[in-house]
Amino acid sequence: MTISLSGRNRMPAFGSDNMAGVSPQILEALAHCNDGPARSYGADEVSARLERRFAELFEHEVSVLLVSTGTAANTLCLAAATPPWGAVLCHPLSHIENDECGAPEFFTGGAKLVPVEGPLAKIDPDTLRLRSRAGRGDVHSVQPACVSITQATELGTLYTPDEVATLGAICRESGLALHMDGSRFANAVAALDVSPAEMSWKAGVDLLSFGATKNGAMGVEAVLSFAPERGHELALRRKRGGHLTSKMRFLAAQMEAYLADDLWLANARHANAMAARLGRGLAGIEGVEVQEGAQANILFCKLPEGMAAALLEAGFYFYADRWAPNVVRLVTSFATAVTDIDLFVSAARSFGMGPIAGRS
Amino acid sequence: MTISLSGRNRMPAFGSDNMAGVSPQILEALAHCNDGPARSYGADEVSARLERRFAELFEHEVSVLLVSTGTAANTLCLAAATPPWGAVLCHPLSHIENDECGAPEFFTGGAKLVPVEGPLAKIDPDTLRLRSRAGRGDVHSVQPACVSITQATELGTLYTPDEVATLGAICRESGLALHMDGSRFANAVAALDVSPAEMSWKAGVDLLSFGATKNGAMGVEAVLSFAPERGHELALRRKRGGHLTSKMRFLAAQMEAYLADDLWLANARHANAMAARLGRGLAGIEGVEVQEGAQANILFCKLPEGMAAALLEAGFYFYADRWAPNVVRLVTSFATAVTDIDLFVSAARSFGMGPIAGRS
Amino acid sequence: MTISLSGRNRMPAFGSDNMAGVSPQILEALAHCNDGPARSYGADEVSARLERRFAELFEHEVSVLLVSTGTAANTLCLAAATPPWGAVLCHPLSHIENDECGAPEFFTGGAKLVPVEGPLAKIDPDTLRLRSRAGRGDVHSVQPACVSITQATELGTLYTPDEVATLGAICRESGLALHMDGSRFANAVAALDVSPAEMSWKAGVDLLSFGATKNGAMGVEAVLSFAPERGHELALRRKRGGHLTSKMRFLAAQMEAYLADDLWLANARHANAMAARLGRGLAGIEGVEVQEGAQANILFCKLPEGMAAALLEAGFYFYADRWAPNVVRLVTSFATAVTDIDLFVSAARSFGMGPIAGRS
């Protein structure tokens, strides 16, 4: 069998939701807005509409800055909330700590990321309370300035609005800003069935990286500040970081289509459902342990010895051996098909009974 | 008359080439590559093809990094070539000096931009020779490290390959890197009818910001290093700057379509021709002075008192009053129509004979 | 004649006031405070006394941070007043622009120094008014944030309190901070016979680098902020810059002795008088042009062809040929003797009449 990610009979890919393509509605929006000249750098009409749309969606005044990557969104938020001598308190498993090549340190001018542990990739409130006071007022120490949480987390787990609110209250007590890395915000909102407002400013979130790329856009994320007066500084930081897109209408059009008719929620619900189906399927297989707590579109599993290698060899695509022996990460997306799931589960089930069959 | 940049009867916009939309071929390429999953962060097949394509086009081994803005391309190049205590020698009119909100200073870790004057927005070799030695070895002074030139320049003028080679030789003598901000590289190559190689590494250019956005792409620029061993550092800097796009295939597809069938040259030739037509038209009008030397798609003109205001009021879009009284900048693009030019010229000619007519 | 800066019969050195040694009173203070243990990092008793002393001297609440170099003092002030995307407006001849190897860019996180011209190394108010508005609110441009002036200037000229107040008023109108690089503040105050308050906050100065090293200390400068609430940020920046001295009492003791019994003014008056005597002496020599306007302890002169070389060869020490042909800079200090001056003048006068005689 030829293993390939291209070509017609390609095998299901669970490597990351950023391996998926673009929702058709979003592609159409790009074509649709390609109609004559438009003012650049966000002075276009789509961008103007989008600001109002976000305010409506979040039931709050909000400054909106579009950027093309999640790292840009996160680091702009962190930089706006953390002076160079500040500390960003975050989970040791967080994306900003592990997967951005020091971008937060770069954009903040050298702030320090300080780990705050907790089960299931979620910050523990008691530990946060402790860390939020460490070194306060001592010139020899970096000064806690900002807490950053990921929602949904890097393990596919979720903070409930109440859990966020508990962290938010600690932040307010200590004068810290609360940032939410929402590269999978849609997955969280869809899974918890709450409003965007409940999931963000009502729970104390000051700055939100509102992701779209992983959930069907081509490349757009919004930096949302619920204190709109931060907007000008964010705009200067965006330009200075090289993230002010000239033909901004094409970012705005993606985001507009993403929000229209709740496409963002529909996409996320689908991705979540696919992960749930995958979890149920795998849980029924002897020797497979599915990590508890996953509610979004990421699933960590421990597979029996040899199963991961066999599945990879059969042409499935996912990450293995980065975390612990036989632990794999499976990520679904808006584009994952039911047949992708079923093919994978059935392949896993057949492990040990001869070679695993791929797509015929 | 309703003045509007949207709607069917919109008026010609000469504000910037980044007000234009996207070439149809490039939009189609986006749709075409939206076909199933692909590896992210540049490990996809389009990206792989593109590396080879650039090597072929430039007749040289080259490391290729795609980013979504020109500021990102420029600042990555400058940062790779300039230590924090270094000086970037550039023209006082350059984009990096005036229009990037200090992005070069940010990405280099605080290097200094040192002006090197010269007529027509082009660095004067003798002045460069002088400045390239200033402060060398003196710890009290920043150390010249890199020369950055813009091609086509911010005034629409061009360096000939020989002129670049003269600067390149000075750089080599002094151990400086030579960067070319080629956000309008296509316009220069098309106007001078030279090969990309002649316009770059053969003339001593080490790092090239190869622009596409202003000339028909949606948002993609390539950082090209003719010393490919710089590639890894550039890749780390790109990620750290938040410029590593996850769904990279969509940047690569734009660039691939841009280069295919010489679309990039065709677009540039058209833009240049429109500017030339505009220049000829305006030069024939009493009281209008067209700046000499423009060969690309930017035209600076001095208009008679009141003409700029009248044209703006009639609905034309361009920048005025930023440089000197009655000096305006007119920029054409691949999307500028002959009728746009003729409408503008005829409107200008009619100035002083009653209200200027817009599009009927 | 053996030319040497060491040994008993050393020749007068006019290279810089930082070539002088330390006032005896200051050395004594170091010995005197070396008495048993003391709390470190500024929690000692001398430091506490010094805070009160400065408040008294300046007739204003003030936060005081001691550092060991003038570059540290300047850059901490600039960093406190200028965000990374900000511009520091300063004279093209200023020390921060030319002689600190980009330290202001480093400490501010990449801000831009923007030149504001004016005669005699002094910022011209009309030019400042213009520059203070350039790019305001435009995200493509760095944002004017701070004005920095040097007093006495790098040419030995002075701003009167009224002149400073004019600049201060422009700063307030535009929301800019006003920093004074006072590495030779004592020379200015002594020459103008004004109070420290008149020379600083009463004229609109927000942050002052109060120099002592060039005027008799071993190595101590004070960062003074007339908005004392800036003190905590400055303290964090100082530590982070590696400028928080552990045995701080030895910096404080230097500064205390420097201020005691107006030693600082006595030293400065002497240095100024020596420069004036030098100026008068040289002005009487055929072919020597003494730059007008010098009132402090720096004197620029244009010498007849060959005179500088002859004087250097005779063993005098000063800087030549850095500015223009035959232009030399002569700097006096608290340690310059009348005989040093007279020897130099007489040597200059004898130029052309055979070899110049040194100290016998």
Add this chain to the structure above:
Amino acid sequence: MTISLSGRNRMPAFGSDNMAGVSPQILEALAHCNDGPARSYGADEVSARLERRFAELFEHEVSVLLVSTGTAANTLCLAAATPPWGAVLCHPLSHIENDECGAPEFFTGGAKLVPVEGPLAKIDPDTLRLRSRAGRGDVHSVQPACVSITQATELGTLYTPDEVATLGAICRESGLALHMDGSRFANAVAALDVSPAEMSWKAGVDLLSFGATKNGAMGVEAVLSFAPERGHELALRRKRGGHLTSKMRFLAAQMEAYLADDLWLANARHANAMAARLGRGLAGIEGVEVQEGAQANILFCKLPEGMAAALLEAGFYFYADRWAPNVVRLVTSFATAVTDIDLFVSAARSFGMGPIAGRS
């Protein structure tokens, strides 16, 4: 009893070795070199002699840069060895991680400090081997660039030359630089009775912060690079950090006196002996636990409940309650007297038998 650190009958202070004053020989050297003018910025004769002295002492060519604080020395070394996207591997208890307010992040341009655990504040080689490979070549991750160890450690423990050599070998294998924070290098060399060369470059150390301030100087540390070609970059970084002292001869004179007649070793031996005496004395007291492994001039002890408070109340000065309940840190110095030790031990012994007596 009046508790005071000043006055004649002051109580022993074990807060830090930086609470001690200055060795008389060093004060004398300052007075001695205050003799007429000298070239500034390190071009003086004492500085020249010092370079040769260090080469001789370390039996190796070495570039020498004097600075006035330990944080400056450490951060210059780290910055020279670590790109902005690099990781500095260091012990979680290290000074650079905990006590420098993010100075390493500032000077490196935003590098990341990555903890490498190990007992007794010493990096464990196996853990280092693992961490030194983490993320290598992956653009999403910071890149290990430098290992920093403290000698003597923050717990007063020591690496043997063999232990350093083991770490040095791992560094070489992985292409990492090895930095030693030697703010208490003298204490280590004295305790282990090895040569400076054995303790540094022979064991693989590339860059050494050679401390003097804590061991009797007023304020001077040397950055030593055993790859002298790094010297120019270090010099530029020093200037840019505001750490190039103008009257450098006064730093050089301190260091020269510190090294003369092995004053540095004599001072360190005394401090170490005082700590050993303190350890023996306290170990004999019921309920006191002295941490094992201390060999230099720092002693951590766990005291019985209430003893620390009683000793502090009696006027002794030391840090308590920063680490764990009833754990205190006691630091001796060249200036600690035998009677200081005995007074403290006897006071501790009398705890529980009525009020503790101070100095009568």
